[in-house]
Amino acid sequence: MSEIKVIAIDGPSGAGKGAVTQALAARTGFHVLDSGALYRLVGLAARRSGLDLTSEKAVAKLARELDIAFKPAYEGPEPLAVWLGDSEVTHQIRTDEAGVDASTVAALPKVREALEDLQLSFRKPPGLIADGRDMGTVVFKDAGVKIFLTASASVRADRRYNQLKTKGMDVSLADLLESIEARDKRDSNRSTSPLVPAEDAIIIDSSDLSLAEVIARVWSVIENSDLMGANTNAD
Ligand code: DC
Numbered sequence: 001m002s003e004i005k006v007i008a009i010d011g012p013s014g015a016g017k018g019a020v021t022q023a024l025a026a027r028t029g030f031h032v033l034d035s036g037a038l039y040r041l042v043g044l045a046a047r048r049s050g051l052d053l054t055s056e057k058a059v060a061k062l063a064r065e066l067d068i069a070f071k072p073a074y075e076g077p078e079p080l081a082v083w084l085g086d087s088e089v090t091h092q093i094r095t096d097e098a099g100v101d102a103s104t105v106a107a108l109p110k111v112r113e114a115l116e117d118l119q120l121s122f123r124k125p126p127g128l129i130a131d132g133r134d135m136g137t138v139v140f141k142d143a144g145v146k147i148f149l150t151a152s153a154s155v156r157a158d159r160r161y162n163q164l165k166t167k168g169m170d171v172s173l174a175d176l177l178e179s180i181e182a183r184d185k186r187d188s189n190r191s192t193s194p195l196v197p198a199e200d201a202i203i204i205d206s207s208d209l210s211l212a213e214v215i216a217r218v219w220s221v222i223e224n225s226d227l228m229g230a231n232t233n234a235d
Pocket of ligand 1 (some may be wrong): 013014035036037039040099102103106107131132133134135183187
């Protein structure tokens with residue numbers, strides 16, 4: 001078992017995992033794994049290659065050979081610029097359609113398997129904050145802190161709507177809600193690594209909380225764990 005500490009942040013789309021992850025990264029200096037971005041990249045690469053997104057073997061092969069890079073972004077709302085081969089796809093992978101494609105390829109067991117080593121390679125000193133659906137249940141089962149961050153579908157659709165509007169994307173709230181509900185269903189009902197809280201996860205419902213309140217709650221969970229050697233309950 002690795003000594004390198006992991007904080008797993010799992011939950012459905014739009015629950016605020018990304019913002020919480022960035023805030024925790026700034027406080028801890030830990031690395032970040034945005035595992036959803038990997039599935040989004042596989043979906044996009046599969047589209048670009050003209051593959052049927054449900055053809056498991058072909059998409060898994062592509063996932064194993066994925067040529068990607070995360071680079072510091074100097075402009076725009078995303079913390080990192082995302083590259084696929086020699087093209088920058090930072091915004092392209094964030095569309096709602098890219099999310100649906102990601103959820104489709106993510107339901108294929110061989111694709112999940114193909115991305116496992118890549119995900120594990122993000123675990124480097126001083127630690128990792130891993131954002132996804134199965135970070136605490138499958139990929140980093142030994143994470144020192146596991147948070148399952150959720151919110152009602154309508155609150156998540158509202159947040160996503162405002163987020164995409166800020167990025168200048170043209171979206172409809174009703175379509176987003178429908179798509180979020182369909183994505184929840186697909187992510188929760190698949191046979192491999194479904195979206196469920198780990199048994200030892202702390203569940204936080206952010207429906208009625210501000211981002212600052214969510215971050216404060218998560219931070220208090222971290223402080224009360226022995227993850228940072230900062231067990232505030234210890235004498
Ligand atoms: O977090 P996100 O919205 O970027 O994720 C996009 C999709 O990828 C999501 O609907 C399900 C899938 N996903 C997954 O199956 N497992 C993960 N660890 C992360 C994302």
